[in-house]
Amino acid sequence: MTARHLLEIDDLSAxxxxxxxxxxxxxxxPAHLDGRGVALVFEKPSARTRNATEMAVVQLGGHPLSxxxxxxxxxxxxxxxxxxxxxxxxxxxxxxxxxxxxxxxxMAGALDAAGVVVxxxxxxxxxxxxxxxLADLLTLRxxxxxxxxxxxxxxxxxANNVATSLALACAxxxxxxxxxxxxxxxxxxSTFDRVAALGGVxxxxxxxxAAVAGAHAIYTDVWTSMGDEGQAADRRAAFAGFTVDDxxxxxxxxxxxxxxxxxxxxxxxxxxxxxxxxxxxxxxxAANRMHAMRGLLWWLAEHMETAR
Numbered sequence: 001m002t003a004r005h006l007l008e009i010d011d012l013s014a015x016x017x018x019x020x021x022x023x024x025x026x027x028x029x030p031a032h033l034d035g036r037g038v039a040l041v042f043e044k045p046s047a048r049t050r051n052a053t054e055m056a057v058v059q060l061g062g063h064p065l066s067x068x069x070x071x072x073x074x075x076x077x078x079x080x081x082x083x084x085x086x087x088x089x090x091x092x093x094x095x096x097x098x099x100x101x102x103x104x105x106x107m108a109g110a111l112d113a114a115g116v117v118v119x120x121x122x123x124x125x126x127x128x129x130x131x132x133x134l135a136d137l138l139t140l141r142x143x144x145x146x147x148x149x150x151x152x153x154x155x156x157x158x159a160n161n162v163a164t165s166l167a168l169a170c171a172x173x174x175x176x177x178x179x180x181x182x183x184x185x186x187x188x189x190s191t192f193d194r195v196a197a198l199g200g201v202x203x204x205x206x207x208x209x210a211a212v213a214g215a216h217a218i219y220t221d222v223w224t225s226m227g228d229e230g231q232a233a234d235r236r237a238a239f240a241g242f243t244v245d246d247x248x249x250x251x252x253x254x255x256x257x258x259x260x261x262x263x264x265x266x267x268x269x270x271x272x273x274x275x276x277x278x279x280x281x282x283x284x285x286a287a288n289r290m291h292a293m294r295g296l297l298w299w300l301a302e303h304m305e306t307a308r
Contacts, residue, residue, distance in 0.1 A: 003119040004303050005108040006296065007101070009130035009165045010198060014172045016299070017137075024138050024288075024295025032301035033062025036092040040123070041083075043069035043098045044226055048262060049123050049131070052289035053095055059294055060301065062092070074103055081110035088118040093300060099227070101125035119300045126227070129161045132261050133169035134292035139285040140175070140217060143257050148174035152259075153215040153252070155180045155208045155242055156269055157235075158187045162221050162261050167191055171200025178203040180211035182238045208242055212252040217281075219259040220244045220269045236268065245271045249279055257281040 005011060012020065038057045042050060050066055057064040074080050084107035087094050096104055101122075108120040122130055141147050152170060154163050158179035167187060170177040177195075179187060179202060186204050195202050205211055212218050223239045224232045249258060258274055260282045266272045275282055 001117055002112045002115075003108075003117045004300060005120045006130055006300070007104050007108060007120065007122045007125075008128050009133045009169045010172065010194065011130075012172075014198075017169070017172050020134060020295045020299050021138055021141060021292070022295070023298045024134070024291045026295075029059050029294065030298070031061030032298055033057060033060040033092060035061070035063070037063045037065055037090055038093045038095065038297070039087040039091040040064055040066045041069070041072065041074075041087075041094070041096040041098070042066060042123075043074060043096070043103075044124065046097055046123070048286055048289050049097055052293050053123065055290050056294035056297055060297055065091070074098070080106040083107065084110045084120065085114060085116065088116045091118065092304065093119050093121060093297065095121040095123045097123035098125050101127045117304060119304070121296070121300070125161065127161055127164065129165045129261075130169075131289070131293055131296065132162055133165040134296060135285055135288040136166055136219070136259060136261075137169055137173055137175075138288045138292050139259065139281055142284070142288070143281060144216060149176075150216045151176040151178065151214060152217045152219055153178045153180060153208075153211045154219045155211065155244055155248070156220045156239065157181060157185050157223060157225070158204065159185060159191075160221060160225055163187065164191050166219065167195050167200075167202050168198060171195045171198035176201070176203070178205070178211045178215065180205055180208040180242065182206060182242065185238065208248055209251050212248060212256075215252045215256055217257050217259055218244055218249060218252055221261055222263070222265050223269050239269070243269060243271060244274055246273055246277070249274055249277075259285050262286055
């Protein structure tokens, strides 16, 4: 028996995804992690992910232990495989926020090969951010009471990790996704294929106003992700006209909400008036990082008990 890792959002089935969202909204919370450790490895800086995950572990009765990347030196001081097997000696679950997605795959693969039933959870990698997608869906469901039939428009770099996981999560949940990006910043070809395999469609274009027409939610993210700082000036020029401002929000449905995974560059991808405005669900979305993570860890803990 191998663990159920979450490296990509579509490592869950559509039914499992719905169950995780149900658990995220369920109270009271059982002590499924009573007395057990959860290792949280952070190669990259973290605010929401660390706070959300640590508190989710505490709410489930567990003990979170956050470890900075410099303390362990993945790939230099110690291989990801050896690190995973060592952490599994002490912890029930391993979460990692890493530079390279392959690091997570190596960690999960080493545990599976050794027959160690300890899940690895992707807290962010260069290609995927599945835990953010869980919080996004939870926020949409809270706002509209459903997911099926909603339309979400992502404005910005549609090839980044947040947009990719969002596209897959929408396809799994019956949400229609549109993306609006300048030339060269649209979804990767593989994303279209993966979404299609899940029964969904990504409608991509370069006109943000056309893309938000009729949308229930407008979603944006920073134009320059961690690690791409050297491209910041070029990206600001390329994304001119793609700022989510009051005029763009007014082109969506009158009940549309605005989402942003944070941190935000106010005045670039989103204006201060929008992020602080009455349409903004940005800080509800941030709060839901904790609730979504709790639902995921709850589900993983129950699956581990079944596997044993």
